[in-house]
Amino acid sequence: MDATEFAKELAALERTFNPSTTKPDKLNKIWNLVQKYSKGSQSNKQLSSKGNVPDAVHHNMSAISAVLTAATHRQDIAQEFLAKTIRNPKSRSPTTAKVAKMHWKQHKIDCKAEILSPQWRPAWEREGRPPAFIAGNNDQGWNLQNTFGGGMSLWGNVPAIDVVSPVRNEGQEKLRNMDLTLAFVASGDLRNVVRSMNSLPLEYSGKLSIIVNDKNPMVVCQNLFLLCVLGLVDDVDDAAEHALHMWYSIFVPSSHMMTVTPILATAVEALLTDPNSPVRVGEHGSIDLAVTEMTRKFIATMLTKARPDGGYVNDAFTRTMLAPSRVDHRDRFFQRLRPSHRAAMLEWRRFGLLLPFGAPNAHLNIANKMLLNPNGQLLYPSDEIFFVD
Secondary structure, three states: OOHHHHHHHHHHHHHHOOOOOOHHHHHHHHHHHHHHHHHHHHHOOOEOOOOOOEHHHHOOHHHHHHHHHHHHOOHHHHHHHHHHHHOOOOOOOOOHHHHHHHOHHHHHHHHOOHHHOOOOOOHHHHOOOOOHHHHOOOOOOHHHOOOOHHHOOOOOOOOOOOOOOHHHOOOHHHHOOOOEEEEEOOOOOHHHHHHHHHOOOOOOOOOEEEEEOOOOHHHHHHHHHHHHHHHHOOOHHHHHHHHHHHHHOOEEEOOHHHHOHHHHHHHHHHHHHOOOOOEEEOOOEEEOOOOOHHHHHHHHHHHHOOOOOHHHHHHHHHHHHOOHHHHHHHHHHHOOOOHHHHHHHHHHHHHOOOOOOOOOOOOEEEEOHHHEOOOOOEOOOOOOOOOOO
C-alpha cells in the first residue's frame, strides 16, 4: 500500500461523492480509507518521520486536504479534521456534531446568515418596491452605472472565449503540431488567453505566437505583470497563486515581496529599457513589449510606486463592493446563485480575498497596488459580473 495506490483510491472515492452524499458520509468514507492504509502501513512498519502518520497518507496530505475542503466546503474545518483525526490513527472518526462544534463560535454567523437560506429574496421583493436597475428616475438607477471603477474594467463582463476551440475546428490531432498565431485585439482580458491555451492538446509541439493589446495603459500594465509572474516564477504553484491574487485580491501573499517583486523589477525594467530584446520565459518562450511612450511611463510608475496603506485599500474596496446605492444590482446577481455560492461571493465582497470559504488568510497582508489607479481609486465597478466557465 504505497502513496500512489492511496492517491488513486482517494481520487476514486472523491468521484463517488454527489449532491445526495451527506457531509458525515463524506468524512466517514475518507476516514475509513485513511484507516485502511494506516493499518496496512503500521503492520509493514511503513510509518513516516512525521510520527504516527503512515507514509502513504503523509505524502498525500495536500490531496486529502483538498478532498476534505470540497467535502465540507470549509478549508479550516478540513485542516482541523486532519489535525485531530488523520494525524492520530488511534482517534475515532468524527461525528457530525464534532465537526460542527470545531468552529461553531467563529462560524455561527456565517452558518445562520440569511443569504444562505433557500427563502432568501432580493431587497426589492422584501421591501415591496421596484428594483433600482429598472426605476431609472432616482439616484439608485442606471445613472450611477459608471461611478465605480473610474470607468475602467480590469475583468471581462462576459464568459471567457476559447478562440482555438479544437473540437469545433481543426481537431485535437491536427492541431498537435500546427503553428498558431493568435491575436486578442482590443481585448486585455487574459481569461480569453488562458481558456484558449488550456484547450490546446497536452502534447502540443507547434510554435505559438500570441498578441494581446489594449488601449488602456492600466490593463496593459496588469497583463504584462501577470505574464511575467506566470512565466518567470520557477514554482508553477507559487506562480499561479501569486498571479491569481494579483488579479483578483486586494491583498497579496506576504511572500510577494521576496518572490515576485524582484522578478518583476528585473524583467519589466529590461523590457522598458530595450523593447527590442525580449525577456525569456521558460525553455522556449519569450515576452515582447511594444507600447507608446505614455504607456511606457505608466508601467514604470506602477512598477516603482509605493504600496498603498492597507486600511485605505480596505475602505476603497468596501465603498465599491458594498455600496448601499448598488444593493439591488448585487441582489440581482445573487438571485441566480445557489445559497452557498451567494455566501461565498458575499464573503469576497466583504474582504476582497479570492480564497476557499473559511480558508486561513493571515498570509495575505500586502496591499495589491495593481487594483488601484495612480489616484487611489479601485479599478473595477461594483457590478462587475463573474462567470464560472
